[in-house]
Amino acid sequence: MTGASEFVVQGWCPGALRPMLSGDGLVVRIRPDAGRLTRTQAAGIAKAARTHGNGLIDLSSRGNVQVRGVTQASHPGLIEDLRALDLIDADAATEARRAIMVTPFADATTSSLARRLAAELTQGPVLPGKFGFAVDTGPAPVLQAVSADIRLERCAAGGLILRCDGVPLGTPVTPQDAAQRAVDLAHWFVAAGGVTAGRGRMAALIARGVRPEQADTAPAPPPSAYGPGLHPMGALVGFEFGQIQAETLAALAALGNVRVTPWRMLLIEGLTALPDRPDLIVAVDDPRRRVIACTGAPGCLQAHAPVRPLARRLADQVPLGKTLHVTGCAKGCAHPGAADITLVATAKGFDRIRQGSAQDLPEAAGLAAAEIESEGLFR
Known part of the structure; x- marks a missing residue:
């Protein structure tokens, strides 16, 4: 670990009935049944995000949907609206047990x-x-x-x-x-x-060396990585840093039922043409797909700096086949694994790590954002 960027491990994930406090309010995580949302449910989430939150919706790396900017006062109304859409479990314990990802x-x-x-x-x-x-x-x-x-x-x-x-x-x-x-x-x-x-x-x-019994069959080989575009089941579309405006989700819901992916993309069922909206990522080679960034400051209480503006400016520097992870602290929530380059915000600037995760030792520490931009990441 770097030791320069302290963070708190919560040890649990937010839910709808047990939200987590962030810098912009409560984060309310919705776990779609079998990874699917009907048109009515998706449109209802969009409306609820505007009414009870700040209108921003995140897609998590576990295929969940998160409504941001909810307050203690607006949370009960949000739960009431989501319950009417059949998106709420009986209680928080049941919700926590239903941690299931389903192939899109x-x-x-x-x-x-x-x-x-x-x-x-x-x-x-x-x-x-x-x-x-x-x-x-x-x-x-x-x-x-x-x-x-x-x-x-x-x-x-x-x-x-x-x-x-x-x-x-x-x-x-x-x-x-x-x-x-x-x-x-x-x-x-x-x-x-x-x-x-x-x-x-x-x-x-x-x-630790513990093994289950009779594990002797290999899984089928995986296909090539999936990217945005048309697929047999519909259109797969991405979003910058996995965040959607409520208005965008409402527009997509009008086109078809929605499947939520753990790749921070949505699959709109039945489409034979890609939706035409400027805030969608629909090209496989879009440079924003090569950059991962968490919410950062001020949206996250643990982040030392805003990270998405820097990540956005650096995207064009990331070559095809490479990945850049920019994180507000060494916790590295948005991408726990290794990246070609990881930039970790600290109280003294950004630490730079090559071929590692946010908790690995940096090759350089305390870099200013302007310095990172001018030097170039992959020279």
Whole structure:
């Protein structure tokens, strides 16, 4: 760690019923059922974000939707509106258990499996706040680079497997028993001491040498990375830093049902032409896709500086195939993994890290934004 940029690890993720305080108000996270929103639900979220928040909506790296700028006074009204859209769980405990990502390219079988898993988890063990599941049972796994602890995937032969994060092989399961087997694996994780392993993550438990039984089947190879554009199920569109204006979400909702992705993009079902809006990212080679930036100051209480204006100015310096991560503190929420270059805001300027994450040692410290811009990142 750099030691120069202190941060607080909350150890839990915000929800709708248990929001998290940020610099611009409460962050209210909505977990769409099986990763899908109907037109009515998407339009309703947009309206609620304007009425009860500041009109800004974030897409999280776990396929959730976050309404920003909510106040203590406006939160009850927001929950009432979301409940009317069937987007609220019975209570905060149930909401926290339903930490499930679903492939955006899900068919009816996958969506049904995700719902069965959500139902089984209501009787599952109490798991750490960051613990999550991935239902990645489309034609090929597409969520392997996304944080999840227990994964349901397809093998090369087309069958289903259950796999622990950190283990390359999984165990064959059937559509009938997959959900229950996933919950059983969560019980195994708790019994094996996983709650105390590396902030309660499966990969940390596996790194200790603990292994589940009968993991002997490899997942199908992943396809090439997905980018914005037209796909068989509709149009996949991105947003700068994964943030949407409420008006944009309302306009997209008018075009079709919406699937939320963990790549901070939305899939609008059934479209055969890309939406024409200036605030959408629709080109694979758009330089903004190569830059990751958190909310930064003043929207985040832990950030040492605004980061998105700098990230925006630096985007054109990032070559194809490279990534730049600009973060307001060493916590690195927007991108916990390594990037080609990571810039970490501190009380003394920006630390620069090459081929590492926000918590790795920097090669240079206390840089001014103007200095970073003038020197060039990839020279």
